[in-house]
Amino acid sequence: MSDTAEQRVRKLPCWRGTVTLQPLKGGLSNASFIVSDERGKYVARVGEDFPCHHVFRDRELRASRAAFEAGLSPEVVHAEPGLMVVRFIEAHTFSEEDVRKNLERCVDIVHKCHRDMKRLVTGPASIFWVFHVLRDYGNTLTEGFHRLKLEVPRWLSAVDALEDAQIPLPVVFGHHDLLPGNFMDDGERIWLIDWEYGGFGTAMFDLANIAANNSLNEAEERQALEIYFDRSPSEAVLRAFDAMKTASALREAMWGMVSELHLNAPGVDYVAHANEYLGRYERALATFHDRYGAS
Structure with missing residues (x-):
């Protein structure tokens, strides 16, 4: 055994x-x-x-x-x-509220990640592109006969438009899993932990991931973009951000669904996790359509 x-x-x-x-x-x-x-x-x-x-x-x-x-x-x-x-770090693990209260510090450490990690990481390149992940998750759910497999075509029908809304940005090495519990504060500085999804990609995902995972309001979202880019976001940036936030929420929901089929961590309710983020996705998609129209 x-x-x-x-x-x-x-x-x-x-x-x-x-x-x-x-x-x-x-x-x-x-x-x-x-x-x-x-x-x-x-x-x-x-x-x-x-x-x-x-x-x-x-x-x-x-x-x-x-x-x-x-x-x-x-x-x-x-x-x-x-x-x-x-x-071990003697530090406070953040909640969503903590991330919102320390938004500038959280965005700053993500910016440092994007600036410095690409120069330090070694070995074969890992790539994270959320739209590929979503399509692959859809395939996994369909082939695995998930309880919601009939909903997959509807979810993926939005993916192309969300991907098309993206804008060219420099390639960075991102974290890609900015749940509140991956930020920690030791009283002097912020730490960023858990690099399962670390890889090369676009800064827009991490920025949108902070928003989707920590319930940022519209003013806080704009603040995060202004901090990161050091200027007011253009309409193209805002549209790309809203699209990526929608994709981020769907990715987290589908992560929970795929986990129902393949993982069994003690005490984790994957169904509740999926349902929570599916609700966030539906609200983000409705906002995206209201602002930019449905394709």
Whole structure:
């Protein structure tokens, strides 16, 4: 019988002296633990490759190491297939409200990610393009006979128009999973953690992802764009942003649906997650159509 996640962590050769483990709640797809030994505290995360989500742990490891070098994330102290250990940060994990209250700081660290990570990450290039992800998720849901598979054509019917609304931007290395829990504040600075979806892409996704995942209002969305681009957004930028925010919400909803078929993290309600973001998608799509018309 294979070891449980906890047993795997306990057996790691990197510990010194007495080892204590505390399960860390909040992960949607991995088992994580706070580990203490005689030298300090760490976070150990156990998670396999998830091809259904385009998640590969070797890519995540390279991004995590680059993020530490860039001053964005804690240091990786041990790694092996399906398991990574990083230094523990005494910090407050953000809620959506925290992100909104610290919007400038959150946008600033995302901008730093876009500016610096592309120079530091090594290995084969990982690419994140949300419109490809959506089409692939649609295929997964249809072939997997998901409970909502008959809705997939309707959701994907909007994808082409949302993609066509995008504008040319410089290629950056983005985070692409800006849920509130991936921002942490130690009282002096913001940290950005969890690089499963890190890859080259467009800055517009991360900006829209902050908005879609943290319930930004229209004024806050404009503020985020002004902070990032250091100027008032043009109509083309606003349209691209609204389209990308809509795609981001749909991607998170379909992530939950695909997870229903393929993941089983303890205590995670994938149906509720999918339904929450499906509602956000429907509202964002209605706003997009009101502003720019339905294609």
